[in-house]
Amino acid sequence: YAMLLSLIFLIVLVAAVVGFVFRHEIKTNFESNLNLALRDYNVTADRHSEAVDTIQRTLHCCGVQNYSDWERTEYFTQRGIPRSCCKSQDDCSEEDLKDPSKAKLKVFVDGCFFLVTSTMESKMSVVAGISFGIACFQLVGIILACCLSQYITNNQYEMV
Secondary structure, X not given: OHHHHHHHHHHHHHHHHHHHHOHHHHHHHHHHHHHHHHHOOOOOXXXXXXXXXXXXXXHOOOOOXXXXXXXXXXXXXXXXXXXXXXXXXXXXXHHHHHOHHHHHHHEOOEOHHHHHHHHHHHHHHHHHHHHHHHHHHHHHHHHHHHHHHHHHHHHOOOOO
16 A cells, blocks of 8 residues: 555656646647647637637637737638627627727737736646645655554564
8 A cells, every 4th residue: 555655656746847847848838739729710619719719708818929919810811809809798899800900909918828827827836735735645644554564564473
């Protein structure tokens, strides 16, 4: 049991170290995937388009760096900026979304990449604290399992 707990503890420790070491690659990868999702954004209900809409609606952001990222997409030439970028759904017409100067007043101007990464970084202290607490419990479990094993081994000849 102690060896199993030790193995799980080491796996969690390695995962935490790898996540910390490669955090910049994770950010770069997220940014490139978000750019791809914007480029391939369409009206049909595919997973990537829904994810972009959810991020933009939830975090009140638009585009990767800012709302003007949409101007370089095929979707913008057909329909303008997506409605998920609108500050108010009632006050956001398709004509406004096709004109970048009018859209600036109607949509969220901040990009989603910065907001997503800052949100993740702000929550990392909570995740790290919970992980540290779980690791402490695992270490206590490992120590107690070793003590129990030692106690059983020492007392096996005294049983009658």
